[in-house]
Amino acid sequence: MSAIDNTRMTTNTSWIARNKLTIAPWLFLIPALAYFAIYVVFPIFESIWLSFFEWNGLYRADGTSTAVWVGFDNYVKLWSDQKFWTSLKNNLLWLILFMLAVPAGLMIALFLNQETPGMRLYKSLFFFPFVISQVVVGLIFGWFYNPDFGVIGSVWKALYCEETVNLLGNATFRCSQTPPDILSDPVIATYGIIAAGLWPQIAYCMILYLTGLNNVAADQIEAGRLDGAKGWKMLWYIVLPQLRPATFIAVVVTVIGALRSFDMIAIMTQGGPFGSTNVLAYYMYETAISEYGERYGYGSAIATVLFIIMLFYISYFLWRMYQDEKGGH
Amino acid sequence: MFPRPIKAASAPARLGYQVVVPIALVIWLLPLIAIFMTSIRPASDINSGNVFGIPSSFNMVENYVAVFTQSQAFMYLMNSFMITIPTVIISVGLACLAGYALAIYRFRVALPLFFLFVAGNFVPYQILMVPVRDMSVQSGLYDTIQGQVLFHGAFQTGFCTLFMRNFIKALPFDLIESARIEGVKEWKIFWYVVLPLVRPAIAALSVLIFTFVWNDFFWANVLTQGESVKPITAGVRALNGQFVNNWHLVSAASLLAAVPPVAMFFLMQKHFIAGLTLGAVK
Known part of the structure; x- marks a missing residue:
């Protein structure tokens, strides 16, 4: 016993010093963790909890919330809510069509993966749409699609319309076919918004693939060439397998992008015409904070559904990361 | 190749x-070129349907000045800077600390905690919306610049921590080991050994977070009410209502909103792409 006391005396190590490798990580971690927990982790559970209530967001004078427990009522209501199903269907449409960004990005990357003069600048300019806010992209395309004075409208006029000038000098157009008003047509409006959303997303996938192509092993390509592989075969059997990490990230960010689609819908159609372009993200916002009073409970139920859909992808991503961690270290 | x-x-x-x-x-940039051409046209061109042709007169200066004099564009832009810059500092700073803890120390919950940051970063905004809005209203942060900064800072900390942890993990561990054997204190290892080495990661994250937060539109709508604290993305929408059918002004305002992130991208291109393509290369 005294021997231990002696060592403790001689090395003079305090509890803190002895356990510094246990304590130190927590000191570094706690600010970020606590902050992240307050704003991100707890609200997730709070939202799920709130989806079992009916609440207009108000509090009584004594500070208690006016929320009323309704159990699964909100979910039962969702089941028969036509707008919810339209939104879900559109989300699916976004997911499927947004995936086009991956092959399209790859095609542009292959097209640009050369070393001619000025190529660096071209690559950055191709990437441009991703840097711009989606609000601006939405406005640009909203105007692009405008049948009266947008680009589509102007092209249409040039093709199908005749300009006549009346006595007062005002030009009027007489058209053999009225120009399409993409964003006011319930059938095609969603496609119009998705097309606009694809523009920056393709740019993102392109940059992922350009970086990936930079790191494709040159010796394997050469070996493939010697074996007579070229064109599509080379791409499919030799290049694409090496681009797998880039493809994985491209798919992940595209899925997330598709499910997060909000800005463009808010800017271009606000869910209309007749709710035909709604997606869960926008419908949730519209429901929770509407002009007719807040519906936090119902909104939270929509958010929970969206969260569960996303959870599949998050779990898959984490599982992949876990495999990498096990393999790597 | x-x-x-x-x-x-x-x-x-x-x-x-x-x-x-x-x-x-x-062809790829056609929408952008078209909107730029519109932003330098006189209003008469748009009314007469001259969208693609050569502008009848070049009104670049007039149009862009008009955006500032006829609207609150300047205020919106300043708000955006006041939201974006503190957010970058908070989230990157906290992520340096957290990333260091998660990468260097071997403790049982390191991986689960890391995954918590990763997962939080992917959740749909809507699942956070009601509680965060309610919390902001309760604490008086609703409809303030600080309220927006605090939320963005927390949310972006997730992405930054993911990035930082992986970056620090790839550093040679011997450096830290030998510093420890020398008896260097843990926070000094962080400050003098690790921090200088993660400078490229700090640069990459700064430009990325700047762009992400600058382009945010959803939270600007959820956490604000009045015009005086709205960032430029929400401002552009408001201007769109104000300048109805004055497409030359709307175009000019939209392009102005895009200038800071685009400038950031061109100045820090290497870091920006390194940040975005994290994980795209093995």
Whole structure:
């Protein structure tokens, strides 16, 4: 016993010093963790909890919330809510069509993966749409699609319309076919918004693939060439397998992008015409904070559904990361 | 290299490629070019349907000045800076600390906690919306710049921690080990050994977070009410309502909103792409 006391005396190590490798990580971690927990982790559970209530967001004078427990009522209501199903269907449409960004990005990357003069600048300019806010992209395309004075409208006029000038000098157009008003047509409006959303997303996938192509092993390509592989075969059997990490990230960010689609819908159609372009993200916002009073409970139920859909992808991503961690270290 | 380098191809093919690339670029950027052309036109051009043609007069200066004098664009832009810059500092700073803890120390919950940051970063905003809004209203942060900064700072900390942890994990561990054997204190290892080495990661994250937060539109709507604290993205929408059918002004305002992130991208291109393509290369 005294021997231990002696060592403790001689090395003079305090509890803190002895356990510094246990304590130190927590000191570094706690600010970020606590902050992240307050704003991100707890609200997730709070939202799920709130989806079992009916609440207009108000509090009584004594500070208690006016929320009323309704159990699964909100979910039962969702089941028969036509707008919810339209939104879900559109989300699916976004997911499927947004995936086009991956092959399209790859095609542009292959097209640009050369070393001619000025190529660096071209690559950055191709990437441009991703840097711009989606609000601006939405406005640009909203105007692009405008049948009266947008680009589509102007092209249409040039093709199908005749300009006549009346006595007062005002030009009027007489058209053999009225120009399409993409964003006011319930059938095609969603496609119009998705097309606009694809523009920056393709740019993102392109940059992922350009970086990936930079790191494709040159010796394997050469070996493939010697074996007579070229064109599509080379791409499919030799290049694409090496681009797998880039493809994985491209798919992940595209899925997330598709499910997060909000800005463009808010800017271009606000869910209309007749709710035909709604997606869960926008419908949730519209429901929770509407002009007719807040519906936090119902909104939270929509958010929970969206969260569960996303959870599949998050779990898959984490599982992949876990495999990498096990393999790597 | 794949596809086969064009440099090795015949002269006509090389020339053809160099002609096709700029044409493809113009088509790709057509919406942007069209909106730029609109932003320098006089209003009369738009009313008369001259969208593609040469502007009847070049009104670039007039239009852009008009955006500032006829609207609150300047205030919106300043708000955006006041939201974005503190957010970058908070989230990158906290992520340096957290990333260091998660990468360097071996403790049982390191991986689960890391995954918590990763997962939080992917959740749909809507699942956070009601509680965060309610919390902001309760604490008086609703409809303030600080309220927006605090939320963005927390949310972006997730992405930054993911990035930082992986970056620090890739550093040679011997450096830290030998510093420890020398008896260097843990926070000094962080400050003098690790921090100088993660400078590229700090740069990459700063430009990325700047762009993400600058372009945010959803939270600007959820956490604000009045015009005086709205960032430029929400401002542009408001201007769109104010300048109805004055497309030359709407275009000019939209392009102005895009200038800071675009400038950031061009100045810090290498870091920006390094940040975005994290994980795209093994």
